[in-house]
Amino acid sequence: MKDDFLYAELSNNIAKLIRSEVLKPGDRLPSVRLLCQEHGISMNTAKRVFLELEAQSLIESRPQSGYFVSRLSYQRLPLPEVSRPLPVSSNEEPEELIRKVYANMGKADFTLFSVGAPSGELLPLVKLNKEMMRATRELKDSGTEYEPLQGNEKLRRMIAARSMYWGGSLHEDDLVTTAGGMNALSFCMMALSKPGDTIAMESPCYPGILQLAGSLGLKVLELPTHPTTGIEIDALKKVLPRINLCLLVPNFNTPLGSCMPDEHKKEVVRLLSERGIPLIEDDIYGDLYFGAQRPKCCKAFDEDGTVLLCSSVSKNLAPGYRVGWVVPGKYKEKILKLKLVHTISSSTITQEAVANFLKNGRYESHLRKLRQTLHSNYQHYIQAIAEYFPEGTKTSRPQGGLALWVELNKSVNASELFDRAVKQKISIAPGRMFTLQDQFENCMRLSIGLPWTEEVEQKLKQLGRLVVSMQ
Template structure:
């Protein structure tokens, strides 16, 4: 790791000691001066280490006393187990359950813990309306004409500029716009896979991706996945000969919220490169980090164009705008042909408005507030879970994103919990939705994108009471 990221390396090492229990809640950390001496670093670097750990809420500063390990409830709640799916590809899709859960989308009478998007109350709707009006004036024909096949030039430039933050070094010609994140993934799978091919994914995995793969006639091989660090590298190496494609969400995936370490991302890229297996990277949550540094992407380590990097604004700015993009690497021509056949053009007004929103810096201001809100929500959720949920409940420890994964005792069936909760106008995401195999029956996903209120706290208390009944 370069010198500019030494602080992050040290912060990660201390964070690991805290989450693994080596450092206990209330323990005092070395002073800034002592950290400088022990690791031969400057004062500014040492201060950044503590800022990073504070941003993750792992430590707290006490005036005149120094830094101490936080006494937060998630340090008491155990982590869920690493998933252990079958090494055989499956396609046992829980279609009925997925349909039932997602039928509640948009219902104002429900508390939608089940839908993984930020609440509209957390989004800059008024500012976006102004950008839409500006776009209609700026575009030829008021936005009624097709835009170029590759997409709006300003938007692609702004996405390329932002890629510098994670080491992407993209330019506008590397990118193709799409009708949202799922549309980007769909194009990638259609371009690179054929019926009968095997695609590897995390387990658990977002239901929409599983359904997409099945609809295209692909077999899904679910990978053992740790709730903090993502896919298990040793298991992945053994399974590589069985796969034709790989689709991963390395940064704050849903439902676990795991984030692959940089060395794991690089190893995956090199391994797939060696075997000429394309890697589709869904980086839709990458901007929702809780710390001070945006995580790198697998694309950061791509030297041959074998990684197709996909993202969108669906989880950060405007789910309803249906705007995404792909940096398809060496597969660009295939993706352009598919876009021409399936959609011809993205929505010109939306692309122009979002491109300008990024250009003016308003997007970064919005993200700063959204990230702080989501991190605070996560802490509040876990506090409520520690207080109201059954003894032995386990929770994930996401360092970004919108998802919190909850694992109950084996006796709690979360499909039954869903049915009971719906009678209280509460919708959750039962764990069985996130797999094609017979697993995760005692797990659920909660979306942390709802503004924290006394009502949300009460709904979590109700959920805990229902879980205890089961």
């Protein structure tokens, strides 16, 4: 246990030195033996540190020479600008653009950079099928009965046990299962608001959340957001008197992939709690971290039950199973009442299958592989963009998740780029989808959830050529 702590702490510290460029590309790192002597760790622990950093593409091994800081392509690509939405609520939803982008979903002959979910090739389909069959065999009446209103007890117990990874100490009774993450968010918004209320969110933000807020008659106030650290705290402070609730994706949100530092999360929870403003926290990407440790949730700093934590397995295990949950804090009875009215019960068989998958340890093994693949994909994408896109292209630097945000020259309209790309069987997500204001017209989100292949690289090359032709 002590070695695990030292390994994680040392890996994180070296990674921070590299990302902050205290350690420069090409710098030589201490040898395994020297690392052991300096930090009082075993040879195996030291090797684990280097393997972890190598898996993140932060360092590289040179035969007979040791380990060196990698010459990463992303260090040549500047970061996108901090978003600057107008300080007014808006509802100018780009319905036609969203419809066009979603119309390409499921097209087998398309390269779908627009779909923010992992490809089926990255998911443990055979093992999931076995758990589905097992659930059908073992459940009473083959799983045709309704679940208890609060949801599958085994699933809630497994999720509660995993809360220790993000700084929580949940009990199974703290959770309510839902039909996916969006269902959880929907219940929370309905429980906490009425038409005409104002909700604060990141900008840019996932289109489905913006559409959901609009459908409930809420006014959306978009907050300035840094591509690495998330919302600007000072901007939130200014709008506190004007908002009724807040919804954030603190860990690797889409489309930026930003991750709020722990001190920011703690401050946000404090600010909102002092005014009695509920925080809906969407942690759907939290398990997809690239570093040595999972980031904490805002819920870890919640002392009065005003943070409602929502998540699901839709982005890391089984999108179509629609298994999600909410930790509603002091709003539990309101959430249960809404669930009774709207769904009565969650899906019996899929909940049981996911619960068994979590219980037998397969989930952690799958997550390790998926995180490594996604981080490797991210590095490949960055290298391709650095090579094939015009100079001046800016990209986010996510430390987890499924999204890469690309900011192009202001002369390039990403919606027009989408139309041209579709003719070459490439689908992207234009930036205008992720806001209710007239902004991000020259931006796009690319999903890194596709297996990296020569074909994917060629499609990025084609996309880069289209961007060059539009400048």
